[in-house]
Amino acid sequence: SSELTQDPAVSVALGQTVRITCQGDSLRSYYASWYQQKAGQAPVLVMYAKNSRPSGIPDRFSGSTSGNTASLTITGAQAEDEADYYCDSRDSSGKHGGVFGGGTKLTVL
């Protein structure tokens, strides 16, 4: 299967911890990548591989995988973390190019 499933919306109280999940068969073979997209802006990579953060991404962001589920965890969510989050993996065939999840809208209360 080449589909990735995300919850449409998640909310978290300011300073609390939130986990955003992504499910799909391809995640048994390939790590997910995670992108943050704020309104009117291009996506920004925040997590990739087993648990790697690009330069400039705060360490409150972390990633993990278990079975067919990848998770992006934000520990101590900040107001600026409110955004859409998309997961991405490879198709089960391993071809280049992305298979994106439908996105999760994170609201910080």
Place this chain on the structure above:
Amino acid sequence: QLQLQESGPGLVRPSETLSLTCTVFSGSISSRTYYWGWIRQPPGKGLEWIGSIHHSGNIYYNPSLKSRLTISVDTSNNQFSLKLSSVTAADTAVYYCAREVSTITYGVFDIWGQGTMVTVSS
């Protein structure tokens, strides 16, 4: 640091061909490490991978778009391009170009252009 910039018409007529170019700045498109990809996002919707190309000419297309799609690379101008034929209103979207890193365990679009809105309308 490397930057990408999309360019092309913002309005395309139905049944015509959508053409976009992505220029790579402060880096070489001929690096053998990277692929170069196109992703689009219809208004209010999620991301869809369109296709990816390597400077060597290896190309991968989204199967759902393959019959209408051509992606090419121009190493002399450090650019890669997208042509999508027979467009309809469903092709209205923000189109992004991005650098792709692909390994045996993951793939990632690590640097994105700012995106360009393309509207299909008569």
